Amino acid sequence: MPYEPPAELAALTLAELAEAVAARRLPAVDTWSPARTGTSHMRIAADGTWFHEGGRITRPAMVRAFSSLLTRDAAGQHWLVTPAEKLAIEVEDAAFIATDLEVRADSAGSPVIALRLNTDDVVLAGPDHPLIARGTAEVPAFYLAVRHGTEARLNRSTYGQLIDHALAVSPPDALAVESLGASFPLLPA
Structure with missing residues (x-):
């Protein structure tokens, strides 16, 4: 199914903004404690561009999916977390x-x-x-x-x-x- 970007913020009422926030169902990454750790071979550049093994990830739906799995620990390390594994991801500035x-x-x-x-x-x-x-x-x-x-x-x-x-x-x-x-x-x- 193709990804449909949402309406511009200026076009949304406060109720529609609140609905957009509530509609984003995110995985419960904070409740997962996978035993296996490793590296994702992924990087988020300072301009927000995502890369995997040096190649740019160009599909917005893939970036959205990966971004829903992101966490950052107290030491500042970013992780992609699934129930099975926790993979380090390089983040140049902000996720x-x-x-x-x-x-x-x-x-x-x-x-x-x-x-x-x-x-x-x-x-x-x-x-x-x-x-x-x-x-x-x-x-x-x-x-x-x-x-x-x-x-x-x-x-x-x-x-x-x-x-x-x-x-x-x-x-x-x-x-x-x-x-x-x-x-x-x-x-x-």
């Missing part, structure tokens, strides 16, 4: 790239920041998925906690969207945004 951002208001008027990933997952920034500022004031880098220790780096246009929103809601010397009741400072420490 995902945030490619689009939309800010909506919930029924109480509070902001909700939705981000689309390069895998077409939709993640709502909030207490369970914080936005993280790294780098320096001159060269900042912004990340979103995704799942199982993995993160998404905001690409340039998504970073621009986030900063535009932050400038509209906070003073430049205390740049921050809110989503789902959590506040996220955007100035690297």
Whole structure:
């Protein structure tokens, strides 16, 4: 069955965004404890491109399937986990790239920041998925906690969207945004 990419974030209501988040059924990788470990011979480049044994993985459905099996341990090592084995995967920066951002208001008027990933997952920034500022004031880098220790780096246009929103809601010397009741400072420490 061919893969149908979802509608653009701007076209979705808050209810549709929440539905997109809920519709993504993910394997229970956090409950699996495979005895066998090894290497996957896979790499995720800093731009989000996936490779296997040096060749680019070009099928979006394959990338989506593999990405649903990703975890990152406390030491920062990324793994592809199945019930049978746990395979190391090289990740140059972050496992995902945030490619689009939309800010909506919930029924109480509070902001909700939705981000689309390069895998077409939709993640709502909030207490369970914080936005993280790294780098320096001159060269900042912004990340979103995704799942199982993995993160998404905001690409340039998504970073621009986030900063535009932050400038509209906070003073430049205390740049921050809110989503789902959590506040996220955007100035690297």
